Amino acid sequence: MxxxxxxxxxxxxxxxxxxxxxxxxxxxxxxxxxxxxxxxxxxxxxxxxxxxxxYRSGLRFEILLGRRELPYVAQINDAFERYRPLIDRSVTLQRTFVDDTKPHRVAEAILKARCNALIVYGQEHDAVLDAVGSITSAGVPVVTMLSDLPTTPRLAYVGIDHYKAGRASAFFMAKMARRPGPVIGLYSSFQYRAQADRIAGFRDGLRDYSPDRHATVLVEGQDDETLIRDLLSQALRSHPNAAGIYNAGAFNNAIKQTLPAVHPLDRLIIIAHGLTEDTMSMLEDETITIVIDHNIDLQVRQAIEVLNYRFGLSDKMYGATSVPFTLHMRDNV
The missing domain is CATH 1.10.260.40 (lambda repressor-like DNA-binding domains)
Incomplete structure (x- = not known):
């Protein structure tokens, strides 16, 4: 045998x-x-x-992070630094910042990577999908974080179930909204699988939990702060009876700047993603009602365990790569 x-x-x-x-x-x-x-x-x-x-020398793991100015990118960067002791000392850990809103730049960074393994966050764009397919066919395993690229031959996706997170948001919106009326759903682009799944889960959840009270009004911000402020202002003026806002993207500052001028804050339920210093502050001043956090530390740890096992640096087989999301309100931050 x-x-x-x-x-x-x-x-x-x-x-x-x-x-x-x-x-x-x-x-x-x-x-x-x-x-x-x-x-x-x-x-x-x-x-x-x-x-x-x-045979353990010479391994290089590269992490393609998004824009430096985004709070969650800083969280990921810090988490990899904290969990560096989990990585074999023979491994070089390289972090590269690339504008995730420009898929051709992400694709170019993937193809230029000179590493043994790659961790990627990016849009489900043809250029990115082709680049992941190309590098995996060359023998470089790819792990996706935060947002999946499920149609690629990636080794694993590490992150939350975004569809279920959207449904959870709909549940709390349906139970906590102070009145019937439309709910404004903000997102950057459906080319981020994470945001497409969140919005899909939210819309399905609202239909199930509150079929006769709320409809979803979608606003696509394209990662443009000025655009999202203008579109959000228009949506709130067009729907003065809005019951809430579901922020499936990274538009927390735009919400904070827009709402006081066009809508009474005390009448809106606002649910957002990602526990950062900004969202904690907005929870404390009751601008935001609930934040769904993605457990960045656990995502990083899981990604490291996947690659440790893949390269034989650990005998421990990694467990499920799906990470549980957590709910935060003013009272538990």
Whole structure:
């Protein structure tokens, strides 16, 4: 049985049985890149051993982060720094900032990456999808965070279930709204799978939890603060009986700047995503009612565990990569 398994490993890795034997039994004399091919094949076939120490050098993991000015990007960056001790000392961790609103730049950064593994956040745009397909076909595993790219051959998605988060938002909106009326749904672009799923869950949830009281008025902001302020002002003036706002994007500052001029705050239920210093402040002054947080620290930890196992740096098989979201109100921040 062992010889059969070794033969399967050698066929999958494209090397001879003697090479497989040298790698798995730590006899040395094999190039690191060849050893990683052997280990990759072995783990796909259920071999549980970690990568032998002689082959652990030279690994580079790259994280493509979004725009530096966004609070959640800073959170992710800080979290990777905190969890660096979970990564083998032989691994170089590289963080690259790229404007996620420009998919061609994200695609270019993916194709230019010189790494052994890539962690990506980006839009579900053809250029990004093609780039992920290209780099994975070259043997570089890709892990998606925050927003998935499910039609690509990525290794794993680490993040919350955004559809369920949208439904949870609809539940609280339906139960807490002070009056019937439309609910304004803000989002950047449906090319972010996360935001498309949040809005889909929210609309389905409102239909289920409050079918006769609320309808959803959608506003697409395209990640433009000036545009979203103008569109939100227009929506609130067009719907003076609005019962609430569901912010599926990153428009918290736009909400804070727009509302006092056009709408009484005490009559709106506002639900947003991402617990940051800004949203905590808005919870405390009761601008926002509920914040759904994405557990960035847990996402980063899970992503590291996925790659540790993938490269044989850990014998521990990672668990579910779906991360639970948490609810925050004024009383628990």
């Amino acid at each position: 062992m010889r059969v398994k070794l033969k399967l490993i050698s066929e999958l890795a494209g090397v001879g049985l003697a090479t497989v034997d040298r790698v798995l039994n730590e006899r040395g004399g094999v190039k690191p890149e060849t050893a990683r091919k052997v280990l990759d094949a072995a783990r796909r076939l259920g071999w549980g051993k970690s990568l032998p120490l002689p």
